[in-house]
Amino acid sequence: MTTYDLEMQGLRKIYGDSVAVDAVTLSLGKGEMVALLGPSGCGKTTTLRMVAGFVEPSAGRILLDGRDITHVPANQRDTGMVFQSYALFPHMTVRRNVAFGLRCRHLPEDEVRRRTAEAIELVGLGSFEERYPRQLSGGQQQRVALARVLVLRPKLLLFDEPLSNLDAKLRVQMRQEIRRLQKDVGITALFVTHDQDEASSIADRIAVMNAGRIEQAGTPAEIYNEPATRFVADFIGTSNLIDGVAETSGDGRMTFRADAGGVFAARGRASTGARGALCIRPEKVDICPPGVAGAREGIVRRTARTAGMMEYVVVLTDGPELTVQEQLRHGIAPREDGALVGVVLREEDTQFLVG
Amino acid sequence: MRQKGAALVLPNFAWLALFMLGPLITLFVISFRTYEAGRGIQDAWTIAHYVAFVADPYHLGILLRTLRLGIEVTAWCLVLGFPMAYGLSRLRGTPRALLYFVVLLPLLTSAVVRTFGWMIVLSNNGFINRTLIDLGVIDSPIRFMYSMLGIVVALVQVLLPFMVLALDAALLNIDPRVYEAARNLGASRLRVFLQITLPLSLPGILSGSVLVFTLAISAFVTPSLIGGPRVPVMATLIYQQGMSLLNWPFGGAIAFVMLATVVVLFLIAMRLARQERGT
C-alpha cells in the first residue's frame, strides 16, 4: 500500500487546441489538506473535476488509495465534493439532502436516519432538519453541503471554492470550521481556491497553478519565503522583482547585475549570464538613516500610509526602484517624500529567480 | 402614491375595454337571454343555455370529447416534449440553435398552412397510409381524416413547441452542479433523472401542460378542417352557433363554459406552483 491517498500522475486536459491542464502530478498524504491555488483559468477547477469524474482526462492517471479511478464513473468514486454554489437539491429538506447519498447506497432505513441525524448535528444544524435550502443563510447552506458529503465518510473530500459566496467575516469563520472538521474526521482533502489567505490558513500544503501547470508545491511558509518561480513570487504576496542577469554563482550564492544598475548578492543558482529577476519582499527590506554601514542609498519617491504601516517607493542611487514597508512604531516619524534614506537588502532574503 | 406612468397605459387599456372586455361582457349578458328560432334573441333572462349544454347528451358528448382531446394532446406533448427539451438542454451553440429552430417551426407557420400539410399526409391515400399499406403493416387505411386521431396528430405538432419551451425553461433553471452533486453522492443516471431532473422540472411540466391543454380545447382551425362536422368540438360548435345557426345566447354559453374551464385550470396551476415553491 502506498502512503498516499490521492495521486495524480501526468494529468492533462485538452479542449480543442487549448491545453487547460498540462502534466499535473501531485500526491496527497493520508489526512492531508492540499490547496490548489491559482488565478482564474489556471486549470485548478478542471483538475478537481477530473478527480471527481466530471471531466475525462486527455492523458494521465488518478489513483485513490492505490486504486486507479481514472475511468471510474463519477458516482462510484467515493469522493465527497463541496461545490462553489453548494448545489443543494432545492426541492429537498436539509434532512433529505443529507440522506441522499446514503439512500443511493441502499443502506437500511434506520442506519440512514441515524447517520443523517449525526451528520446534521456535527455541523450544528440540528434544529434546521426540515428546512428547505432557500430558507437557510449562505453559511448554513454551506454546512448542509459539508454534512451531505461527510455523512458518507468518503475517501477524499473535494472543495471547489466553497467559501467564495460568503461574506468576508463568515468566510474566515467557515475556513477554521472546515479545517477543524477535516482534521477531526481525518479525510484527505483537495481544496481549490484563488484566495491565497484562504489557502495559507486552511491547507497543509499549497500547489500553486498557472497556465495549466503546477509551478510549485510546498507548505505555505515555503511558498512564501522561497518562491520557486517568478510567477509564484508575484502571485503570492507582493514582491520586488528586479530584472537583470546572473554574474557569478556557486555554493547556492550568487551575484546579480540589475538592468537598471547596481550589483546585488542573492541566494540561488544560475549559470553566468542567465536572465532572471531578483526577488525580495517589501517587509524584508530594512530602511535606515543614510550613511549606515552596508546600506545602499536611495531617495523616497512615493509614500502611502496603510493600517499601521508606511509604504515607500525608494529609487536607489544604483538605479532600481524598490517598494519598502516599514512598521510605524511609536516615536518614529514617517519618511518625507524626497528624503535621502539608507536601505539594507540582506542576502538571505534576496532570491534569484530564472525567467 | 404617485401613479407614475399610468397615463401611458391608459390608451391601450381603453382600447381593450372597448374591443375586448366590452364585447366579452356583452357576450356574457347575451348568454343569459332567451332565444327563439326565427325571432332571435329575446329580453327574458334564462340559464337554459348552460343547462342545455350539460343536460343534452349530444352537447355533453361534445364537452367530454373536447376535454378528452385536451388530455390526449397534453399527454402526448409531455411524452414527446420531454426528450426534446432534455436533448435541447444538453446542446450548446449551433446544434442547440438548429434544434431550437426545428422546435419553433410549427409556430412559424400559419395555422391553415400547417393543417393543410397534415391533410395531405393523413388522407386515406395520403403518404402515411400508402407507405404503411406498401410495407404490408396494414391492409386498409387508418382513418386519420374526420377522426379524433387525426386531430390529435395535427394538434400535438402545433402545440408541442409550447411544451418544449416550458420544459426547456425549467431545465435551464436547474443548476447543472446539482446533477454533478447527485452523481458525486453516488446516484445512478436513472436516479438523477427520477429524483433530481423530474421533480425540479415540475413547474415547467405544470405550466406547459396548462398552456397546451388550454390551447388544445380552444383550437378551431385543426378540428374544423381535419375533424370536420363529423367530430365536433366546443370550438367548432361555437362557430356553428355563431355563424350558421345565429343562436348567439347558446354560443355564448358554450364560450363561457370554455373560458371557465381555462380560468379554473389556471387558478389550480397557480395554486400548485405556489405550493411547489413551499411558501
Added chain:
Amino acid sequence: MILWLIVALVGLYLMAPVLVVIATSFTATAYPVFPPQGFTWRWFGEVLASPEYLAAMRFSTALAAASTAIATVLGTLAALGLVRGRFRGQTAISALFLSPIFFPAIVLGLALLIFFNWVGLAGTFPGMVAAHAVLTTPFVIRMVSASLAEFDPAVEEAAKNLGASAMRTFFLVTLPLIRPGVVAGAVFAFIISFDELVVSLFLAGPGMQTLPIRIFTSLEYSSRPSVSAVSTLLILVWLVVGVPLYRRFLDVRHT
C-alpha cells in the same frame, strides 16, 4: 443514443407539414400529392395570376398595415408605462395587456361579432382593424419592453440632469434607443395580423377575404396545388421575417 433517435424522429414530425406543403407546391399533378410527381412552377404562376388570391393578399396587407399602425402606438406607450412606470395594479394591467396572446380566439371572435353587430361595426373594415389591433398589440409590448429593459434608465436621468425636458428626453434619447424594439414589434404585429384567421372569419363582411380565409375556404372544398404554392409563399415570408423575431420574443419570456 436512444435520446437522439427520439429527438430526430420528433424533429421530423415537427417539420413534416411544412416540408410536405413546400414539396407539393411543385407537383405536376392536378391535386397536391406527397411525394410530388414531376416538377413545375405552374402553381406559383397560377397564384400570381389569380385575381382572387391577389385581391386577398391586397386586403390582408391593408388590414395588417392599418392594425399594425394602431398596435405600434398603443403597444409602445403601454410598454413605456409598464416598464418605466410605478402605479397601482401594475401586475394586473400587465397580465391583461398580454392576455390576447393566449386568449381563445374563438370566444373573442364570437364576442366581437355580437358586439359589433350591436354598434354597427360588423362586417366593416374598421371593425376588423380594431380587432386585429387587440390581437397584435401584446407582441409590440413584448418587443418594446425588451428594448426598454436592455438600456440603463440612468441614460434618461443623465439627459434630464443635463437640462432636457421630458419631451426632449423621450424623442432624443429614449425613442432612438428603443427603435429596434419598436420596428421589431411592428413587423411582428404585421405578420400576426396577416396570418390571423379565426377572428377574421367572424368579422369579415361579404367580399372581404383575407388570405388565410381564402386558403381556409378553398381547403373546405377541394384543393389544388396552387394552395400549396400560396402556402409556400407564406412559409417563406415567415421564415425570413419571423425566425429572428421569435427568438427575441422567447428570450424575453425567459427573463
